[in-house]
Amino acid sequence: MTAGSLILEVKHVSKSYSENGKEFRVLEDVSFEIHDRDFICIVGPSGCGKSTLLREIVGLDLPTSGEIRFEGKPVQAENPRISMVFQSFALFPWLTVLENVELGLEAHKVPEEERRGKAKKYIDAVGLAGFENAYPRELSGGMKQRVGIARALVMDPTLLCMDEPFSALDALTAQNLRDEILQLWTNPDIPPSAVLMVTHSIDEAVYLADRIVAMSPRPGRIVKIESVDLPRPRNRKEPEFYGWVDEIYSLIV
Amino acid sequence: MPNSPPANEPWKLLADMHPIAKVSVGQILGLVEAIDEVGGSADVATISQEVEMDIDRLGPIIDAAELLNFVKVAEGDLTITELSRKVLHANVRERKKIIRDIIDDVPIFKQVMEMAKVAGRPLSREEVLGTIAAQVGTHNADDLFDALVYWGRYTELVHYDSESEQLTILMPSQ
Amino acid sequence: MAVTRKQLRAAAAVLVLLAAVAAVLAPGAALNAGSLALLALYSTIRMALAFILSLVFAVAFGTAAATSKRAGEVLIPILDILQSVPILAFFPPALLFFYYSLGGSAVGEEFAVIFLIFTSMAWNMAFGVYEALTTLPGDLKEAASVFGVRDWLRFRRLFFPATIPKLVYNSMLSWTVGWFYLVASEAISSGSLNLERPGLGSFIFAAGQRGDVPAILLGIGALAVVVLLLDTFLWRPLSVWSERFRMEQTAGGPTTRTTAPYERLRWLPRFPRIRRWLSARLAPLAKGWNRAASPLDHYYVSHPKLVRTVRWVDLAMFLVILVSVVVTGVVGIAAILTSPMPALAGEIPAAIAASLGRLGLAYASALAWTIPVAAWVVQSPRASRFVTPFLEVVASIPATALFPLIIAFAVLAVGAFGLEAELSAYMVALFAMQWYLLFNLIAGMRSIPGDMREAAKVFGLRGRIYWKRVLLPAIMPSLLTGSITAWGAGWNALIVAEYISYAGHVYRVGAGIGYLIAYSTYTPGDQGRLLLLSVLALVVVVLAMNKLLWRPIIKRASTRFRIEIQ
Numbered sequence: 001m002t003a004g005s006l007i008l009e010v011k012h013v014s015k016s017y018s019e020n021g022k023e024f025r026v027l028e029d030v031s032f033e034i035h036d037r038d039f040i041c042i043v044g045p046s047g048c049g050k051s052t053l054l055r056e057i058v059g060l061d062l063p064t065s066g067e068i069r070f071e072g073k074p075v076q077a078e079n080p081r082i083s084m085v086f087q088s089f090a091l092f093p094w095l096t097v098l099e100n101v102e103l104g105l106e107a108h109k110v111p112e113e114e115r116r117g118k119a120k121k122y123i124d125a126v127g128l129a130g131f132e133n134a135y136p137r138e139l140s141g142g143m144k145q146r147v148g149i150a151r152a153l154v155m156d157p158t159l160l161c162m163d164e165p166f167s168a169l170d171a172l173t174a175q176n177l178r179d180e181i182l183q184l185w186t187n188p189d190i191p192p193s194a195v196l197m198v199t200h201s202i203d204e205a206v207y208l209a210d211r212i213v214a215m216s217p218r219p220g221r222i223v224k225i226e227s228v229d230l231p232r233p234r235n236r237k238e239p240e241f242y243g244w245v246d247e248i249y250s251l252i253v
Numbered sequence: 254m255p256n257s258p259p260a261n262e263p264w265k266l267l268a269d270m271h272p273i274a275k276v277s278v279g280q281i282l283g284l285v286e287a288i289d290e291v292g293g294s295a296d297v298a299t300i301s302q303e304v305e306m307d308i309d310r311l312g313p314i315i316d317a318a319e320l321l322n323f324v325k326v327a328e329g330d331l332t333i334t335e336l337s338r339k340v341l342h343a344n345v346r347e348r349k350k351i352i353r354d355i356i357d358d359v360p361i362f363k364q365v366m367e368m369a370k371v372a373g374r375p376l377s378r379e380e381v382l383g384t385i386a387a388q389v390g391t392h393n394a395d396d397l398f399d400a401l402v403y404w405g406r407y408t409e410l411v412h413y414d415s416e417s418e419q420l421t422i423l424m425p426s427q
Numbered sequence: 428m429a430v431t432r433k434q435l436r437a438a439a440a441v442l443v444l445l446a447a448v449a450a451v452l453a454p455g456a457a458l459n460a461g462s463l464a465l466l467a468l469y470s471t472i473r474m475a476l477a478f479i480l481s482l483v484f485a486v487a488f489g490t491a492a493a494t495s496k497r498a499g500e501v502l503i504p505i506l507d508i509l510q511s512v513p514i515l516a517f518f519p520p521a522l523l524f525f526y527y528s529l530g531g532s533a534v535g536e537e538f539a540v541i542f543l544i545f546t547s548m549a550w551n552m553a554f555g556v557y558e559a560l561t562t563l564p565g566d567l568k569e570a571a572s573v574f575g576v577r578d579w580l581r582f583r584r585l586f587f588p589a590t591i592p593k594l595v596y597n598s599m600l601s602w603t604v605g606w607f608y609l610v611a612s613e614a615i616s617s618g619s620l621n622l623e624r625p626g627l628g629s630f631i632f633a634a635g636q637r638g639d640v641p642a643i644l645l646g647i648g649a650l651a652v653v654v655l656l657l658d659t660f661l662w663r664p665l666s667v668w669s670e671r672f673r674m675e676q677t678a679g680g681p682t683t684r685t686t687a688p689y690e691r692l693r694w695l696p697r698f699p700r701i702r703r704w705l706s707a708r709l710a711p712l713a714k715g716w717n718r719a720a721s722p723l724d725h726y727y728v729s730h731p732k733l734v735r736t737v738r739w740v741d742l743a744m745f746l747v748i749l750v751s752v753v754v755t756g757v758v759g760i761a762a763i764l765t766s767p768m769p770a771l772a773g774e775i776p777a778a779i780a781a782s783l784g785r786l787g788l789a790y791a792s793a794l795a796w797t798i799p800v801a802a803w804v805v806q807s808p809r810a811s812r813f814v815t816p817f818l819e820v821v822a823s824i825p826a827t828a829l830f831p832l833i834i835a836f837a838v839l840a841v842g843a844f845g846l847e848a849e850l851s852a853y854m855v856a857l858f859a860m861q862w863y864l865l866f867n868l869i870a871g872m873r874s875i876p877g878d879m880r881e882a883a884k885v886f887g888l889r890g891r892i893y894w895k896r897v898l899l900p901a902i903m904p905s906l907l908t909g910s911i912t913a914w915g916a917g918w919n920a921l922i923v924a925e926y927i928s929y930a931g932h933v934y935r936v937g938a939g940i941g942y943l944i945a946y947s948t949y950t951p952g953d954q955g956r957l958l959l960l961s962v963l964a965l966v967v968v969v970l971a972m973n974k975l976l977w978r979p980i981i982k983r984a985s986t987r988f989r990i991e992i993q
Contacts, residue, residue: 060569078575090570094588094672103584104574127278127345130406135415135671138402142279155574171304172283172314179286183344237290416671 004036006072007159007194008057013066015052016219025219026052027063032213032225034159038194039185041205044215044252050198051163053220057196058084058161071158080108083152083192087164089144091136097123098132101151108155122150125190127180142173149181153191160192164199178208182232202252206244207234214251223251275396276317278352278407284314285323285337294332321355353408361385361401362410369422378418463630463649470613470626471653473537474605477544481601484549485594489556490586503557510550512966513918514543514608536622540612547608548601555597559590564674588672595669599662604916606654607825607859611923627653628828635831643831647824654823769957771947774938775964781938782925783968785849786917789856793864793913801868802898818865826858826920830927833858834934848934852924852941859920860913867912871905872898903984911977918969940965 015027026049034040042050055061057068059077068075070082083104091100098119105115123132126146136144145165152160166174184190199205205212206228214223228244235241287304288295297315301308315331318324323337340348356362368384369376378398385401386394402420405411412421492502563585571577571585613628623629627650634642804810830851837851875898883897918941925941927934935942940961947958 055569058573060572077572078577080575082573084570084573086566086570088564088566090564090566092567092570092584092588093674094591095584103576106584107575107577107580125345127349129349130409130411133412133414134406138415140277140279142277151574170280170310171306172287173277173279174283175286175304176279176283180345235290 004038004193006033006035007038007070008034008196009069010053010057011067011069013053013056013063013068015049015056015061015064028219028221029066030215030220030222031066032222034194034196036193038196039208039210040194040196040213041209041211042196042198042213042215043200043202043205043248044220045217046200047218048215048252049218049220050215054084054161054163054196054198057159058082080104080155081158083155083157083160085145085148085152085160085162085165087167089136089141089148089168091144091147093136096133096135097128097139097147100136100147101154103151104155118154119150122154123147125153125184125187126150140173141169142177145169145177149184153184157192158194160195162195162197165197166204167200178204179233182208186232202245202248203236206230206241206248207236212248214248216252226251276314277403278348280314281318281321281323282340282348284311284318285333285341288324288331288333289338289341294330296330298329300331321352349408352404353410356404356408356410361388361397362405365401365420366410366422369420375419375421378420381420463627463645466625466627466630467649467653469624470609470628471657473541473624473626474544474602474609477541477605478548478598478602480541480545481548481552482594482598484545485552485556485597486587486590488553489560489590490582492553492557493560494586499557506550506553506557508966508970509546510554512962513915513922513969514547533624536624540609540624543612544605544608547604548598552594552597552601555593556590559593560586563589589674591672592669595662595665599666602657602662603823603825606650606823607827607916607919610650610825610827631828631831635834640832640835647828647832650828651820651824655820658823766956769960771943771957772960775940775943775961778938778940778943778961779964779968781936782918782921782940785853785921785936785939786856786860786914789853789860789917790910790913792857793861797861797865797868801865801872804869805872815869822862822866826855827923829858830855830924834927848925848927848936851927851934852921852936852939855924856917856920859916863913863916864906864909867905867909868902871902871909874905875901907977907981907984914972915969918965940968 010030010032013027013030014025016023016025018024030053032040042053044050052061056063057070057075059075059079059082070079075082092103095103098116101119101123102115105118110118120129120132123129126149128143128146128150131139131143136147139147145168148165166177169177185195197205197208209228212226212228214226215221216223226244226248230240230244283304284300287300291299291303295303297308297311301311304311315324315326318337319326322334323340325332325334336351340351343351364384365376365381368381381401382394382398385397389397402411402413406413410423412423413419488502488506492499492506567585567589571581576584609626610628610631613626614623614632623633627646631643631646631650634640634646804814833854834847834851837847837854841847841850879897879901883893888897921939921941922944923941925936925939926945935946943961944958944965947961
């Protein structure tokens with residue numbers, strides 16, 4: 001397997017909520033690792049807790065038990081080395097594309113000249129050059145998500161987390177964006193070192209990932225971690241592709 | 254598709270404008286990829302099933318792709334062109350350049366650029382709308398303006414400030 | 428549908444011409460008009476000062492209540508109660524406090540007036556801020572956390588912008604309400620108190636005292652002009668600008684619901700040039716503000732301990748103030764209640780009943796004419812074009828400014844039966860209530876989805892069935908919003924209307940809680956107990972109506988009709 005350095009360790013993480021006196025177990029004893037140059041997809045039926053798990057990794061939520069270590073240290077929110085792309089884009093409607101992308105840099109006190117230059121570089125990299133002064137409402141869904149991606153990448157993250165980033169887009173735009181993500185991924189100039197993506201589409205996971213973490217329905221447990229060794233770019237029409245999809249499907253059902 | 258324009262004058266359709274006005278680059282490229290995946294040629298029904306989009310939504314995208322010479326439409330069959338193969342394998346920046354060369358020749362763009370040169374200052378939305386409406390009527394003028402801004406920004410030929418509603422033509426920095 | 432700029436320019440030119448002609452023909456009146464402009468300026472400045480105070484209060488209070496759960500649990504109920512107290516009930520204590528503590532000087536009076544207007548604006552603006560912040564989409568907050576946007580930057584980039592649409596909306600609403608109280612408070616002449624601050628309100632009042640109808644009309648006209656100018660040069664550009672901060676409903680298909688205050692401005696053009704000029708002037712200010720704020724952010728981050736200490740001190744101070752206010756209030760009330768009941772206290776229940784009846788009658792009358800008129804305006808584009816601006820202007824005149832005219836009319840109409848006070852109180856209440864209903868209804872009817880209307884046509888739903896099954900359910904939210912606001916305005920109107928002095932006479936209704944409150948404020952002697960009891964009784968009734976009438980109806984309406992009520 002990949003012998004890159006260890007970036008993230010998820011150790012026996014469980015999460016439960018109590019509501020009206022009853023306890024809901026959402027995640028149960030989840031453990032896996034992410035190394036340098038990993039592209040990992042977590043797949044599972046809805047309600048299996050995969051988004052919750054992602055939020056715990058990013059630091060927005062705390063596990064009930066177990067621990068998550070990033071680069072050897074416990075995870076904290078606002079860690080600039082972990083960035084996130086949201087399913088609903090989460091762009092600030094009153095900020096331009098440029099201002100949205102710069103936001104994280106502004107929060108970390110990067111001086112204006114420098115952050116402007118960096119932001120423009122990544123806006124160009126996602127194909128949005130020319131739209132720097134546009135507002136989110138002037139953009140299509142695919143473009144909004146590109147802003148989200150640029151915003152995440154500009155922070156130079158070690159780990160890029162994506163929460164069902166294409167599920168709010170139409171099929172054509174989504175496919176186009178997936179390919180561009182792969183292009184960015186293979187570009188050595190562009191971070192991140194590793195990608196962790198949550199999705200409910202097995203097709204998508206097999207298309208993109210090096211390793212797939214298959215989760216069971218609630219309470220979410222890891223059923224199996226598969227390494228997909230198809231060469232990229234992958235063709236969804238090839239029988240091998242179908243084979244993988246079928247196998248993953250049988251795991252999560 | 255109704256009224257296919259003569260092969261070497263795709264910009265004639267642009268004057269009517271409806272398809273390209275509501276379609277994004279991502280969708281056009283997505284369509285090209287989808288056709289490529291099934292071998293480079295397929296009929297509309299197959300594609301519609303593949304991408305899970307009904308023909309109503311797909312129609313404008315196909316029109317726009319045809320406009321840009323990325324797709325050939327013949328008797329209900331869609332075939333990708335050499336140009337689109339080139340675009341598929343190009344990176345983000347190269348794609349822009351290819352599309353810019355196409356858009357540059359469109360009369361409406363040329364006309365607005367002339368206006369800007371003559372005026373020597375940024376144009377207001379109202380002014381440009383007026384010129385466009387003179388050509389295509391007020392009903393489609395808004396859509397055409399939005400398309401102008403969209404494609405203009407994409408090809409980095411246009412700078413538009415939606416707050417002050419001012420349009421500036423950028424000198425092509427080839 | 429909007430009036431074009433060309434038409435406005437033409438209208439303005441005509442008005443200027445008329446004014447010039449009038450000035451030439453009647454130089455004396457022209458001179459008076461000049462002083463009117465000055466008075467208008469004074470009144471506007473008072474409003475502006477109160478507004479700025481309210482803004483600061485609303486942002487501070489609303490943000491505190493929204494960001495800290497515990498603070499919210501304390502602050503929101505306080506706001507609730509403050510909002511239910513009819514504003515004019517604040518006036519006597521404010522007057523006493525500011526006026527007498529500052530030695531009966533003009534400054535004290537000014538403070539009292541400004542404070543009164545402040546109380547008419549601040550609570551609902553604070554609620555607006557609170558609502559905007561609590562409905563902030565979760566993913567934006569998460570994004571802010573992920574990218575390290577916190578504290579002051581979070582406020583600047585996330586919280587404050589998110590409140591702007593509601594703030595602008597509530598500001599416009601507040602100004603409309605504020606004019607009402609400005610006019611009522613610029614001149615008080617009852618009993619031992621004779622206050623007068625220069626302004627349009629006192630001008631109208633003085634004219635009323637003299638029975639000088641042309642002057643009254645002039646004053647009302649000037650007020651309308653000021654409101655129109657503000658609408659054109661301030662509110663319309665501001666509301667267009669605030670659209671930028673609106674959160675989109677995800678996935679296109681925006682059903683833009685025009686809500687009542689924006690309904691008012693629909694007929695004005697969007698004035699892009701004015702906006703451009705304003706934003707060009709203000710942009711350097713905004714940039715400077717941003718630049719100045721960065722060192723503050725920096726300071727915040729590098730001195731976390733200091734920040735925490737400041738927060739604790741803040742909270743402690745706040746708690747101390749709160750506790751002392753509560754204790755003083757409780758002790759004061761206890762003291763007053765344990766002393767013997769004033770003689771008139773026995774009249775309170777009957778007074779409440781009478782006022783309730785009056786308001787109920789005014790409400791029913793208002794509904795009777797506003798529903799059909801709203802339906803007509805919405806259905807006929809020509810009606811919309813011409814009637815709306817007209818209604819607009821008429822509605823911008825606060826009922827308090829119309830007093831003298833109403834009383835004169837009432838005396839003429841029913842003076843023979845001695846019912847003029849009753850009629851004028853009813854009419855003032857009607858005037859205060861009807862515009863809220865009308866504009867909310869228009870907005871509600873406009874937002875009936877087009878396909879619902881078409882379906883109704885296709886199925887031949889007409890007349891009573893159409894009203895029962897389609898129209899009424901669809902306008903229920905607007906009807907409720909309008910009704911709640913109308914009743915609030917009605918109570919306040921009664922406090923001024925049930926006891927009026929005009930042209931040397933005093934007009935009072937037979938029984939009314941407004942009368943009791945006004946009476947106990949302005950009659951010399953130890954009326955403190957009566958005042959307190961009357962105000963308490965009124966607050967109890969309003970709160971009871973809220974909890975027992977409006978809340979349940981809102982609940983039923985939102986589940987039954989599955990619509991959201993603001």
